Amino acid sequence: MxxxxxxxxxxxxxxxxxxxxxxxxxxxxxxxxxxxxxxxxxxxxxxxxxxxxxxxxxxxxxxxxxxxxxxxxxxxxxxxxxxxIFLFQDCNALYEAGYLQSDVYPIWIHQLYKFTYVFCDMDVQTLSNTTGWITIQRRINGEINFDRGWQNYVDGFGNVHGEYWIGLEHLHALSNQNTTTDWFGDFVTPPRMRIDFEDQDGITAYAEYRLFKVAGTYEKYRLIAAYLDQATAIPYNVPTPISRNWFSTFDNNSAFSGCPATFHGGWWFSACGESNLNGFYPVMGEKNSPSNIYWYYWYTVNENNTAFKAVSMKFQY
Structure with a gap:
């Protein structure tokens, strides 16, 4: 047997x-x-x-x-x-298997040898017209407190049916999930990463990165690859607001200033940076600013620079 x-x-x-x-x-x-x-x-x-x-x-x-x-x-x-029972490593494989509804599904994470539940976005298509995204971060209503310390950001927190952060350890493993093995060794192709934005005026935009890779615990989950492909949330020919830096929280700061404590939430801060999708959830009527969920170039999308209603970060292989 x-x-x-x-x-x-x-x-x-x-x-x-x-x-x-x-x-x-x-x-x-x-x-x-x-x-x-x-x-x-x-x-x-x-x-x-x-x-x-x-x-x-x-x-x-x-x-x-x-x-x-x-x-x-x-x-x-x-x-x-x-x-x-079938074994799936990502949401795109689930979509191709006939699971067409955006919902919570379990996926297998090779590096951690375990299943984890994620929200699969089956509605948003990539620039290459494929869909099925592993949601790694989601803000929709402010129910979950994102002003947390280092260990919470490493382990992950929130409600996978609503707002959540998947966790830096999961993020590192997922960014190394797409591995090809041949006679010469193992080769990792980092996933695409997409950010979807919606502000309180109902205006939407996106930024899609062709490669997104996060280092492991010994490098403090440094963002080591973030290559912008196309975006409506970033003007043409300007740098991406996401910095390739070490991840920082108020109790484990690797930034060049006290920004994690000042602007709250864990993020890849440089100095105070031009983005922080884990900042305070804004109240109705606020403007996009470093005091809440922040994306520097939003004023180019909506001249009112209205604060966000929803943001999410997603992986696809």
Whole structure:
């Protein structure tokens, strides 16, 4: 039974079917239990190369299409579960699998060897006309306090059904998620990142970056790649308001000033910078300013420079 279980998992991994999701349920307790059970097995399998070696040993020449047809005693329950459970690494794969509604879904994070729930935006298309975005930050109503310390920003906080910050550790792992392995080693292609804005006047704009990558804990989650592609929230031929700096909070400041304590929220501050999407949620009638959710160039989008109603940051591979 254990060999059959490992064999199914290994083939699914080799075929890039990575995350637990039940096609016939809305993430019930039973499905969550199966996710945890599968996770415990996956923890024992350290990396892709060893997956492939172990698959060759255990599974011989079996392939996915006939693996689930095995008629072996006491495997009926697992075969049924394996047919229901597929593994997804991002929201775009979910969209292509038929999940067209923007909603909360679980995805598998390779580097952390765990599932995490994210809000998948299935409505916004990229410049290349694909959709399915992993939402990494979301502000919509001010219900969640973003004026928090370092550990909260590392771990993540909020309500994935509403406002939340996914966490710097998740952010680092997700920006390294799209890994290709060949004879010469592992190669990471950072995801696209998109920011969507809506102000209190109902005016919308976006900024889309073709590469967005965040370093790990030892580099204080420094933003090491942020290459602007196209944007309506930034004038042509001006620098992006997002600085490639270390992440800072009021209790772990790597900026060149006391900006995290003055302007609140964790962010990639340089000095005080030209952006802070984690600042205070504005009250009705306020202007866009460093005292709240801030984007320097918003006055070029709306001459009234009206404060924001909603902002969100999203990844796509």
């Amino acid at each position: 254990r060999g059959i279980t490992c064999c199914i998992l290994l083939v699914l991994f080799e075929e890039n079917r990575i995350i637990a999701l039940d096609y016939n349920s809305n993430f019930t307790t039973n499905v969550n239990y199966e996710q945890m059970r599968l996770t415990n097995v996956v923890w024992k399998l350290p990396n892709i190369r060893k997956f492939q070696q172990k698959r060759q040993t255990i599974c011989s020449k079996m392939r996915t299409k006939n693996l689930l047809e095995l008629q072996v005693d006491n495997t009926t329950d697992f075969k049924q579960n394996a047919q229901q």
